[in-house]
Amino acid sequence: MGNVESLANYRGKSQLSGYSSTGFPTPPAPPGDGGNMDHRIDRLEEDVKDIKSDMKSVRSDLTEIKVTLAGINAKLDSKVDYKWLFTVTGLLIAAVGLIVRFMPPAGTP
Secondary structure, three states: OHHHHHHHHHHHOHHHHOEOOOOOEOOOOOOOOOOOOHHHHHHHHHHHHHHHHHHHHHHHHHHHHHHHHHHHHHHHHHOOOHHHHHHHHHHHHHHHHHHHHHOOOOOOO
């Protein structure tokens, strides 16, 4: 029975065996960290704060870009469209052609 008692005592000592009290292996500590994750968590939290502030500035920049693009779009809407330009030019050329066609020759009274 001594072996059964020593096995029960062995399972309860997770720091010696590398296993938790439930029998599952404990995750290894990262190299060079010594198992202290507080410093790493603090660094990650600071990085997340920096990322959030950067995202706020990007969001405000995008808002400015949207406003600028809306202004450009309004200006372009008020400009003459090329379709109208070609239509008016074509009508002027046709009118000049008709005038030249039906104009009497230069030497006739």
